[in-house]
Amino acid sequence: MRQRQVESIAILAPKGYLTGGDETDELERTIKQLGESGNKHLIVNLADTQHLNSTALGVLISAHTNYVRRGGQMKLCAVDKRIENIFVITKLSLVFDVYPSEEQAIASFAEPKSV
Numbered sequence: 001m002r003q004r005q006v007e008s009i010a011i012l013a014p015k016g017y018l019t020g021g022d023e024t025d026e027l028e029r030t031i032k033q034l035g036e037s038g039n040k041h042l043i044v045n046l047a048d049t050q051h052l053n054s055t056a057l058g059v060l061i062s063a064h065t066n067y068v069r070r071g072g073q074m075k076l077c078a079v080d081k082r083i084e085n086i087f088v089i090t091k092l093s094l095v096f097d098v099y100p101s102e103e104q105a106i107a108s109f110a111e112p113k114s115v
Contacts, residue, residue, distance in 0.1 A: 001013060001014045001015060001023065001026055001027060001030065002015075003030060006106055008039075008040070008041050008109075009041040009042070009043060009106060009109055010034050010039050010041065010042050010043070011042075011043045011044075011045060011102065011106075012027065012030060012031070012042070012043070012044050012045065013044075013045040013046075013047065013048060014026075014027050014044070014046070014048070014049050015048040015049065016048070016049065016050060017049075017050055017051045017052075018049055018051070018052040018053070018055075018056035018059075019051060019052065019053045019055065019056065020053060020055035020056070024055055024056050024059055027044075027056070027059055028059045028062075028063075031059070031063045031066075035063075035066055035067070035070065039072070040067065040070060040071060040072030040073070041072060041073055041109055042063070042067060042072070042073070042074040042075070043074075043075050043076070043077055043102065043105045043106065044060065044063075044074070044075075044076050044077075045076075045077050045078050045102050045105075046076060046077070046078055046079045046080070046083060047077075047078035047080075047102075049080075049083065050080075051082070051083070052083060052086070057086070057090065057092065060076075060092075060096070061092070061095070064095060064096060073097070073109065074096075075096070075097040075098070075099060075105045075108060075109075076096050076097070076098045076099070076105075077098065077099040077100070077101060077102050077104065077105040078099075078100070078101060078102060079098055084098070
């Protein structure tokens, strides 16, 4: 998994299959560490993620909930069509802010929040 920082925004880019194995555990650990260090802006770039299952969805939902509770934001980007369909079917597309590209997700943090 790639990890980088753009200003106050942490960007994680998991690779391959997020199906409850080591990759999913690494994503969960990294998100938890970011939260514990006070990070309030997170983008998960799914461009290199081929598949995710309910375990990975649980990790993303939990992370989103924790970020919102701390007054932060978590956004997703570069979601391929198959994974996007999972978000639509499960209605998680109503929960997550999803952007076509990492650049658009980064720019969205500069936009004022609607109340």
